[in-house]
Amino acid sequence: MAVLAVSFLFLVAAAAGPARGEKPQEANVPETPQEVKPPPPERPVEPPGYFPGIIPPSTIGTTEEGPVSGLIAPYGNSAAYDSLLRGWNSRKLGSVTLTPYLELDGLYRSNIFDTPTDKKSDFITTIVPNLRAEMPLAQHSLLSLGYLGSAFIYSKYTNQSHYDQNFNGDMAINPSGKLSLRFGDTFRLATEERNSEFSTERKYLRNTPYLTATYRLADRWKLEGNYQLDTLVYARSIDRFNNYNQQAASATLYYRFLPKTAVLAQYIFMYRSYPFFSQDNTISSSPLVGLTWAPTAKLSGTIKVGYTFANYETSVDGRNNNPDSWSLSANLLYNFSRYTSLALTAQRSFQQDSDFFNAGYTNSAVFVTLNHEWTKFKVTSFASFFYINNAYVNPTLNSLGELETRNDNIVGVGVGFSRPLTRKLRVRAAYNYLNRSSNFPGYSYNDNRVLVGLQTSF
16 A cells, blocks of 8 residues: 555656646757757656555455556566656765655554454554665666565564565666667565465565567557566465466557557467466467557557467366456556546456466456645545456365355455655555455455555655
């Protein structure tokens, strides 16, 4: 939730554009080609890992992501592209730009173990330190290094307390006006909290290196290639059944037919392997077509639709070994004004639940967030809603020993606000309600979450 609220602030600030009364700068167009100067290194575009005000559909400290965005959406680990920038004030140290950040929150949860009955509540103190460093290495290269920590300190159930750590290194290279490269690695050491599925917490390591190459073929054409490796490893040998390696690669061709609008054709290839249970290895191919709008337009983002051809590497009797389905990815932001924006994410894809026997399911979801800046009171607010349906492909035994196909519906709503107290300090508050209903006994639950906190960037 802390990361989501900060992401919300950045998105609203970006949507607001220049401050009131400030005139946009006019482009300085050289009169002759000889006067063109090499452009300074640009900060790489940050595909959002989360949308503002939306909390993941699972408990704090798990491997689940929530909304899927990024270059390989609706697949891949969208959090890989998060370069861990949270602060809003920067300091120069020679050629290095440092952006520090610290957050302290008080969080109340009514159902910390996500159980349908015998609910346990607790007050949790969260501490979120963050530091990002940026340094130009050459005229057309920018290196950024980021660290983000998340401490969860429980008041009553102290054995639930844990500290998660995230590291990111990212390099953007623009050797020419036509070619640009971006590569990096996001590394996470964290704890999956105890819940209705697991009676103990589970420590894990998640590592996601990535590479993006973009080449402009002509004035209107652009070709982009992406590769991502997502590795999940649990610390205890008893949980190694859930370890996996997932490789994702995509090729995308864009054609800009309007100044701010382009049509795209994309192909995504996925391969997920389970080192200790190879019969669940899967291969999928997804051709998609869609439209994308430039960030400077009133409407920005990408929408694409296609079909996923999926198959298990090993055929098992009684299982649907070819769980094909149509796929969708929409990540859109509409600016009603510089003070009001609406974010929409819609997705449909074939996924695998590594916590539930590596079972495959079709994920269909929509996430909506309305952001508004109350300039008179210096308050930034949000209201959010999401609905998720996870329809599992194959029947399995439930807790009663009956063979049934699992189906989960998850609904969440939230409201919140933030306000600067000084140039370096902000206060924020949020409320979220989460409800999951499942036809499998023991998997339904609801949770109320109330948060009040302070953020500083100094």
